Amino acid sequence: MDYHAFGHSLIPSSPHTRTMCGELDGRKIWIKLPVPPKARIWHHLQRILASALGKPILRYTVSPGGGESLYKEADRLCAFKESGFHVPDVLGVYDDMMVLSDAGPQLRETLDKTKDLQTRTALLKTAMLEMARLHAKGLAHGRPYMRDMTWDGTRIGFLDLEEDPVRVMPLSTAQARDIWIFLSAASRFSRVPGDKLRYEGPLISDLLTTYREQADPKTMQELNNLVHFLKPVRKMLDRSWLWGKIGTDARQSVYVNRCLERDLGSSSAS
Structure with a gap:
């Protein structure tokens, strides 16, 4: 057949x-x-x-x-x-x-099964390093959610390359978008166990540091610009009375942008 x-x-x-x-x-x-x-x-x-x-x-x-x-x-x-x-x-x-x-199990599936915090963080850093390597080769994923990546026990893989952002935007912009999406997806692992509304811990900062050590300055500037652009929306949604009413994806996006504003100092971005 x-x-x-x-x-x-x-x-x-x-x-x-x-x-x-x-x-x-x-x-x-x-x-x-x-x-x-x-x-x-x-x-x-x-x-x-x-x-x-x-x-x-x-x-x-x-x-x-x-x-x-x-x-x-x-x-x-x-x-x-x-x-x-x-x-x-x-x-x-x-x-x-x-x-x-077959390229191996979805990364999200593996992360969900990994209960040890240090092991899970190490795997997320491995994925972030592979994103940095991808960007260094002049490529962008387009949709780097955990379900669109794989882990076969030895290496990170990429799936579902339907979206090609480089068709419609500069490479550095597409790569900045990649990182924002990746961090938003990773932020679910910053959620306090048993409390879907609370996020804490150094995970987002640690992942950003992992990427930044390998990053093109143009991509980092584009990420800073994106975070600054989204800041008014973040501030509008980042209110205690509204927090439980917005969806999980929105909460994760707000949390990540708040972390990035702090870590990038985006208030001065243009």
Whole structure:
């Protein structure tokens, strides 16, 4: 059975998901289906707003969807692999699906299972160092959430390269965006056990230090600019009476921006 036929054989058992896995010739194989084209009216409005404010970082980066998006993601996966990064092998790409090798468990899954604080922090620092190495190679992930990275026990890998921010913004801006997203995702591990509303500890500062030691000054300046730009929104949401009413993602974003304002001294950013 070829990869394309194998992929079609999996679809009936998972009709409501875009990604599915199965075993072929003793090997774990992943199938990824395209999403419908995503360009919607608010994406165009977002582009207009980004242009009006002179903020390329606000440009939307979502995949255009359709078969074309699979070919573009396959190209990015191959480029990452050629640059020495651990990503799934592209076994086949077609108009209606992409076939990939397994790259290991999701990083988030591993972190959630890791109860020892020092071990978990060390793994997050390993992931941050790999992000720094990625950026040093002139690349950007686009969506570096913990679920879009892997850990096979020895190395960090990257998944789901659908979003290519470098298409719509300068590299240093895209890399600053990467770091802000990564830290926001990592902040869930700063949450006080048993209290979903409280965040504390040095994790965000430690991860920023880990990255900053390897970072391009242009990327750090772009990160400082982003944090400064978001500060008014952070201050609006960072109120005790509102804290329990906003969602978890919003709380994590507020917490991270507050930490970065302190650590970067963003009040003087332009």
